[in-house]
Amino acid sequence: MNILVVGNGFDLSHFLPTKYDHFMFAMQSIQNFKKNNIDMEFKKIFGELLESEHYFFDKTKTLYDTNKIIIPHNDVKSIKDKLNKNSWYKYFHNHFTEIKTWIDFEQKIEEALVLVAKAIEKIEEKYNTYGIFNYPVYTKYSERINQYYFSEIQFHLLLCLNLIEEEVTANSPGYRYGFISSSFYTVLNDEKYGFNSQKYLQHLQDQLDDFIDLFNLYLCLVVDKLLPFKKFSFNKSDCIDEVFSFNYTTTFENFYESPVTIHFLHGKLGKQHNLVLGISELKDGYLKSLKAYGFTKYHQKIYKNTNYQFLNSKLNDLKVLNEALSESKLDYRAGVPLPSNIPSYNTLINRIKNSIENFDLNIQIWGHSLDISDEVYINEVFSFNEIYDNKVRVCIYYFDPKAKFALLNNLFHILGKEKVETWMKNGWLHFDENPNLVKND
Numbered sequence: 001m002n003i004l005v006v007g008n009g010f011d012l013s014h015f016l017p018t019k020y021d022h023f024m025f026a027m028q029s030i031q032n033f034k035k036n037n038i039d040m041e042f043k044k045i046f047g048e049l050l051e052s053e054h055y056f057f058d059k060t061k062t063l064y065d066t067n068k069i070i071i072p073h074n075d076v077k078s079i080k081d082k083l084n085k086n087s088w089y090k091y092f093h094n095h096f097t098e099i100k101t102w103i104d105f106e107q108k109i110e111e112a113l114v115l116v117a118k119a120i121e122k123i124e125e126k127y128n129t130y131g132i133f134n135y136p137v138y139t140k141y142s143e144r145i146n147q148y149y150f151s152e153i154q155f156h157l158l159l160c161l162n163l164i165e166e167e168v169t170a171n172s173p174g175y176r177y178g179f180i181s182s183s184f185y186t187v188l189n190d191e192k193y194g195f196n197s198q199k200y201l202q203h204l205q206d207q208l209d210d211f212i213d214l215f216n217l218y219l220c221l222v223v224d225k226l227l228p229f230k231k232f233s234f235n236k237s238d239c240i241d242e243v244f245s246f247n248y249t250t251t252f253e254n255f256y257e258s259p260v261t262i263h264f265l266h267g268k269l270g271k272q273h274n275l276v277l278g279i280s281e282l283k284d285g286y287l288k289s290l291k292a293y294g295f296t297k298y299h300q301k302i303y304k305n306t307n308y309q310f311l312n313s314k315l316n317d318l319k320v321l322n323e324a325l326s327e328s329k330l331d332y333r334a335g336v337p338l339p340s341n342i343p344s345y346n347t348l349i350n351r352i353k354n355s356i357e358n359f360d361l362n363i364q365i366w367g368h369s370l371d372i373s374d375e376v377y378i379n380e381v382f383s384f385n386e387i388y389d390n391k392v393r394v395c396i397y398y399f400d401p402k403a404k405f406a407l408l409n410n411l412f413h414i415l416g417k418e419k420v421e422t423w424m425k426n427g428w429l430h431f432d433e434n435p436n437l438v439k440n441d
Contacts, residue, residue, distance in 0.1 A: 002239050002362045003311075005381075007246045008102060009367025009399060013434055014232065014251055015059040016223050017046065020102050023218050024092065025049050030076055031083050040076050042069040045222065064226040071221050079217060087204070088211040090160040103371050109208075110279045112161060113295060115154060116204070117286040119163055122148060123180060123195045133180065134191045137164055140175035152176065161204065197290055205294045212277045216248070219269040223249055231257050234435035244310060246368060248275050263307040265377070266297070274304035280373040297373075311380045318359055318390065325352045359390035366397040366434065370410040378414050385428055394423070397434045404431055 011018040017026075026045050033040060043050060050057045060066060071079075083089050091112055092099065099105050126148075127133040137148040139155045150158065155176055158164045166178035184200040186193040232255045243252050243262040248269045253262055267274035278297045282288050293299040301308040332345040342348050363381060370378055384392035398404040408431075411420050423429035 001241045001360060002236070003242050003244065003364070004240045004252070005244045005246075005363060005365045005368060006252065007366070007368030009369075009434075011223075011247055011249055011251055011367070013367060013399075013437065014228075014255065015056060015063055016226060016249065016251065017057075017060065018219075018223060018247070018249065020099055020105050021096075022046070022049070023215060024096060024099075026218055026222065027079070027083055027089065027214065028093070028096075030071070030079050033076060033080070036077075037073050039073050040071040042066040045069070045071065060226070063228050065229065066226070069222055069225050075217070075221060079214065082210060082214055086210055086214065087160055087162045087207045089214070091157060092211075094156065094160060101369075103369060103373060106279050106373060109295065110283075112157065113204075113279070113287055113292060114284050115157060116161060116163065116200075117284050117290070117292075119148075119150070119158055120195070120197045120200070120290070121286050124197070127191075127194050132191050133195055134182075136167075136177050136179060138175060138177045140177075162207075163200065201290060201292055208278070208295065212275050213273075215277065216269055216273045216275055219248055220271075224269060228255055231255060232437050233257075234437055237435075246374070248273070263309070265306060265308055265310060266301070267304055267306045274306055276300040276304060276306060310377050314359075314361065315380065315383060318356070318384065321352055321356045321359075322387065325349065325356065328352060353388075356390060357388050359384065359392060361390070361392040363392070363394045364397065365394065370396070370407050370414070372410070372414060375414045378411075382415055382419060382423065385423070385426075389426070389428075392428065394429045396429070396431050398431055399434055407431070 008018055017023075025047070029045055029047055030040065033044065046057065088109075092105070092108065095108055099108055123133045126135060135147045137150060137155065137158075139150060139152045141149050155164065155178070159166055159178070162181055162183070164178045165181050166176060180195065182189050184196050184203070185191055186196045186199075237256055238258050240258055240260050243260055245252070245262055245264050246266055248264070248267055250269070252258075252260075266276040269275065276297050278295045278300055280297060282292060282296060294303075300306075328345065328349050332349070338345065338348065361384065365381075368374070381394060384390045396407055398407055408420075420429070
């Protein structure tokens with residue numbers, strides 16, 4: 001069986017604008033678009049990116065009819081309104097130059113949640129000690145107990161995330177200050193009943209869901225509308241039996257003529273989408289105590305019913321064969337009679353061994369970073385060939401030598417030196433450059 005596992009690099013190899021900064025630049029363009037009742041064309045959506053990333057977008061314009069990419073003016077207005085109200089967009093916009101990849105994006109969510117957890121913990125400490133908590137919040141340090149201190153950047157981020165309401169004065173004192181938002185008091189405007197941390201976290205969760213909806217809109221209105229002039233193929237693309245996609249897009253099913261089963265591990269775009277976008281794990285103890293699991297990908301995958309099983313069914317098949325082999329050996333030693341259609345235990349045991357040793361999976365990984373955030377899936381891929389050589393072979397595609405270096409680093413970090421070397425020495429794992437895409441006539 002031939003399995004293709006694809007990550008965002010697969011879409012980028014097809015010159016689809018699915019990088020994090022492609023999305024954020026498009027949102028920024030929409031937010032700054034001043035013309036009312038006018039549709040937004042491809043060149044307006046990506047603006048100066050068409051020049052700064054001309055190699056990429058020149059290919060996009062060659063492969064797809066970009067003239068058909070138009071965001072209707074009513075959608076422009078709707079998206080603009082949502083952007084202006086979304087706290088996560090404000091937060092990410094403040095880190096625009098720092099976030100280059102979707103992995104960076106996940107890390108920034110985690111950093112925000114840790115900052116929020118520390119802020120809530122300070123609020124709870126004040127309330128538990130003094131029975132009130134709405135002291136002023138300053139960016140100027142002081143040891144006074146009747147105030148909070150956050151650095152300038154922390155203050156600004158908590159402002160973006162709606163935890164703080166800033167007090168603006170005509171005469172700037174040289175620092176910023178504000179108060180805890182009264183929207184999240186247990187009883188509105190009455191601090192003696194405490195701060196409702198669950199209400200605030202639910203607000204952040206709702207805002208993240210709205211941000212995911214915005215990303216889905218971008219995928220539907222822009223990326224999914226980019227249909228190739230001709231179908232694609234690559235070496236052995238017509239031999240793929242199954243695709244496991246970490247992407248939300250329908251690239252393989254729309255661009256290739258191979259009718260295969262596609263599993264969307266992190267959800268699929270559409271009007272009724274189930275996109276998963278969050279962090280890998282809750283590491284902060286206070287966040288765990290607040291049960292902030294809705295921000296994790298594993299919670300979202302189960303809640304949104306994505307196809308998160310990955311290679312589990314194949315592993316179960318192999319487990320059944322190994323158990324059958326063990327049971328057959330025990331039955332042989334115990335002298336248990338065989339069914340009449342099996343001539344001997346040697347025949348039975350050899351049949352099972354042959355099935356185990358010829359499990360035969362050829363796994364190609366294209367465009368996945370192999371980052372620690374997906375270590376569960378990566379461990380599944382390399383959980384074969386443990387007792388016997390199950391004829392499971394893995395090919396990892398890379399864009400350039402720098403990418404290969406990073407991929408190998410990530411594998412060593414997750415699997416360890418011994419396993420990686422074992423797979424390489426036995427010829428079970430190899431690296432190849434990304435396949436050449438061919439446009440079919």
